[in-house]
Amino acid sequence: MSTEFRWGILGTGWIAEMFVTDLRATGIEVTAVGSRSQQSADAFGSRFDIASRHASYEALVADPEVDAVYVATPHPMHAANALLAIAAGKHVLVEKPFTLNAAEAAEVAEAARRAGVVVIEAMWTRFLPSMVRIRDIIAAGTLGEVRTLIADHDQLLPSDPEHRINNPALGGGALLDLGVYPVSFAVDLFGAPVAVTAKGDKTATGVDRQVALILEHDGGATSVLHTALDTQGANTATIVGTEGRIEIDSVWYEQTSFTVYAGKGSEVVERYDETVVSRGMQFQAWELERVVAEGRGESELLPLDESVAVMAVLDEARRQVGVVYPGE
Ligand SMILES: NC(=O)c1ccc[n+]([C@@H]2O[C@H](COP(=O)([O-])OP(=O)(O)OC[C@H]3O[C@@H](n4cnc5c(N)ncnc54)[C@H](OP(=O)(O)O)[C@@H]3O)[C@@H](O)[C@H]2O)c1
Structure with missing residues (x-):
């Protein structure tokens, strides 16, 4: 896949480390990380050699050097974090479960379609x-x-x-x-x-x-x-x-x-x-990059309606x- 597609990581916990490890190993570009604290953003950034380290999720999604945001926060934050990234015009890969409940999932799906960005649940399997x-x-x-x-x-x-x-x-x-x-x-x-x-x-x-x-x-x-x-x-x-x-x-x-x-x-x-x-974990990132590159709107392997279901x-x-x- 293209190495020009740039990923931003939202949240610096355990699964974010696993995801970035696989992205780095397969040549996928990670340009930025965002955390609730500068200290965590800096620690994660230096561990994985990520250039831009943001002290808020808002600053991460506003970064013009980021094409897609990977949401790696606890489930109750998924919807708000995904909506933040969608509002900033970013494509989004949202950790599983997609949201806390189906009402939130439908809201995120609707926002993605309205904004014309690609959103996929990170059900990596x-x-x-x-x-x-x-x-x-x-x-x-x-x-x-x-x-x-x-x-x-x-x-x-x-x-x-x-x-x-x-x-x-x-x-x-x-x-x-x-x-x-x-x-x-x-x-x-x-x-x-x-x-x-x-x-x-x-x-x-x-x-x-x-x-x-x-x-x-x-x-x-x-x-x-x-x-x-x-x-x-x-x-x-x-x-x-x-x-x-x-x-x-x-x-x-x-x-x-x-x-x-x-x-x-x-x-x-x-x-x-x-x-x-x-x-x-790289296969889900490649899928999102492919869907964006081919202008397909949604992943056929995991459409938004299935995440809602x-x-x-x-x-x-x-x-x-x-x-x-x-x-x-
Ligand atoms: N695909 C998989 O195999 C897999 C495996 C494990 C987990 N997951 C999913 O990934 C998500 C995160 O799981 P995790 O195990 O990585 O969790 P974790 O280690 O606790 O990390 C969560 C991160 O979210 C951020 N965060 C924002 N608000 C928070 C809050 N109120 N409390 C705690 N952290 C908060 C923190 O990053 P900052 O401090 O940098 O903001 C924190 O480091 C979950 O939804 C889980 O289902 C997926």
């Missing part, structure tokens, strides 16, 4: 080479009619009540941080569900600790999903069709390998072993489990 290959296999009909997705995303995360994963004020809970991956995968495969059933429980801080979900899709397909923030899950996924299945190895939502079984005896018809070295599923699951965030 969608853009990985393994997922591109999986979509091709399904489209080729190897699995027959695809009927079921079974997937989990369970991690043992810090138990500190102040940590953003446990803190309602920072959008804590398993669903928005982890469950968003299998829900997004289900929506990718089968479209928005027609019915959502969720059972779960909460942490002492009042966010969802674990949730089991069943999504029913048009045409009879079903997604069986699980997420938890305090267990060490298999983190595997299986896509099941009438003629075969794909078993995606742990960790399914990262760069990984998978096996395709098909035919009467469930023979192995393809084994995919990932060869790309890195976390794989994913948030609507998470809203409904939270409603059934009884998780409400401050200000909602």
Whole structure:
């Protein structure tokens, strides 16, 4: 891709470090970083050799040397930060979950369309080479009619009540941080569900600790999903069709390998072993650059309406489990 496209990083936390590490390793240009403090902007800037270091998000989005802003703040800030960048005429890659809820997601999508800028949710899994290959296999009909997705995303995360994963004020809970991956995968495969059933429980801080979900899709397909923030899950996924299945190895939502079984005896018809070295966060940046360069407006791999649909599923699951965030 072009090395002339310039990225600005909004927020200097953990995932911003992962993203910039992959961008730097693949020759993508990062010209600026913005933080709530000059000290953090300077520390991040010197660590990654980024020339412009801004002491506010407002100054970052106003930087004329920035073409696209990557929003890497906690979920409750995503909508406001994305809207700030859109208002400044920037393209935006917004960390997952796209926003805190579907109402915010719809507002960001509408603002992006009105401003004519490209906005994509940084659901990086969608853009990985393994997922591109999986979509091709399904489209080729190897699995027959695809009927079921079974997937989990369970991690043992810090138990500190102040940590953003446990803190309602920072959008804590398993669903928005982890469950968003299998829900997004289900929506990718089968479209928005027609019915959502969720059972779960909460942490002492009042966010969802674990949730089991069943999504029913048009045409009879079903997604069986699980997420938890305090267990060490298999983190595997299986896509099941009438003629075969794909078993995606742990960790399914990262760069990984998978096996395709098909035919009467469930023979192995393809084994995919990932060869790309890195976390794989550059693929979503390349996708945004491509969409801008080709004037397509939106990513076909992750259209805005799908990000809104994913948030609507998470809203409904939270409603059934009884998780409400401050200000909602
Ligand atoms: N794609 C992935 O694999 C992946 C993995 C982890 C997280 N994420 C997503 O990335 C987002 C950030 O997660 P993270 O783990 O990087 O969080 P983090 O380490 O806590 O960093 C968040 C950053 O946001 C900024 N920020 C703005 N307002 C804040 C507030 N009120 N409290 C705390 N920080 C605030 C801070 O940067 P400044 O101080 O510089 O302003 C902070 O460093 C989340 O939405 C999460 O879902 C994605």
